[in-house]
Amino acid sequence: MAITREHDLHRRRAGRNIGLAVVLVAFIALVFGLTIAKVSGGGALQAYDHSYRPAMDPDNVRFPQR
């Protein structure tokens, strides 16, 4: 059920609630960015779509891996 009546508490805590929201969003963005940086290791990422792609196969002699 939605809060229909605004209590004084909501007004007084608005600043810290917004601050906390900003911190949490920033933390999520940082962890996401960190994950991408760690997984990619500085290179580009390729998604795996469950079908065989010769270029992603390390044993495929026609597409030597870096």
Add this chain to the structure above:
Amino acid sequence: MTDVRVDVPKAAAPLAETGEAQFGDYVALLKPRVMSLVVFTALVGLLVAPGALHPIEALAAIIFIALGAGASGALNMWWDADIDRIMKRTSRRPIPAGKIAPSEAMALGFALSGISVIMLWLATNALAAALLAFTIFFYAVIYSMWLKRATPQNIVIGGAAGAFPPMIGWVAVTGHVSLEACLMFMLIFMWTPPHFWALALFMKSDYHKANVPMLTVTHGRKATRAHILVYTIALVPFALAAGFTSIGGPVYLTLALGLNLMFVQGAVAIWRRDEARAEADSYATEKRVFRFSLAYLFVLFGAILAERVLALIPAYAQFAAQFHILEVF
């Protein structure tokens, strides 16, 4: 030197009624001014270290080192709420002001400690995280809970906590501790006592009222003035030695020579003054040296960073390499 134990009862006075804290009060609990120095020195350590981190990893490392410093600040404020209430300088901090409950500060301190250490580990390496954990432990337990109320050498040993950030920044990149990291540590470690004792000379009534065994209280102001001079002189070789490693060079050495000369001159001026003269001009020299010491550290770390930037010029890098005679060790 004899250590003097002064027991300050934890429940000396009832806490003020806890009111509604704003977001800024929680930020204040993390000591943002200390965090800014931590961010700067850790950033210098991270940027001048050989090797490179992904920019996101570097950003995360700096954020979590700063968060760890903030966590130890919150734990310090929780533990020292009783004496913070007595001292004028600290009486408006969130806990003595009644805005944040001590238990809340403690919980925030512990939570942020855990988050910062684990996240630094994930972002960089285990040694950097271990050093951050030790720094938090050192500041919160060794300094705040033990040394601060137990010995007039509290500032000397406690200064180690503030000296770790550039080393952590360095280790975050390299994964190991080296001579350069140790010299950056020693630079802040040896700088801390004269910096804080200069402050203690003109904030005397505060520490005295709180029964904190600051050197000025236990050994007198004359002895404190002598200690400032001795520690400032002891700082010089470490500041200069850094100039002969891979983080130094001609620009750093020139600035270090000038700044150390000025710092020693200031310390001599403090040492030669007596209380009557100091009180007559409202501790002008002590205040000047205190302000100078802040600039001293900022400029020296700025010079270390400048050397790194200048080394991008091949001709300068070749010239600066001639100064790196300590690298053979």
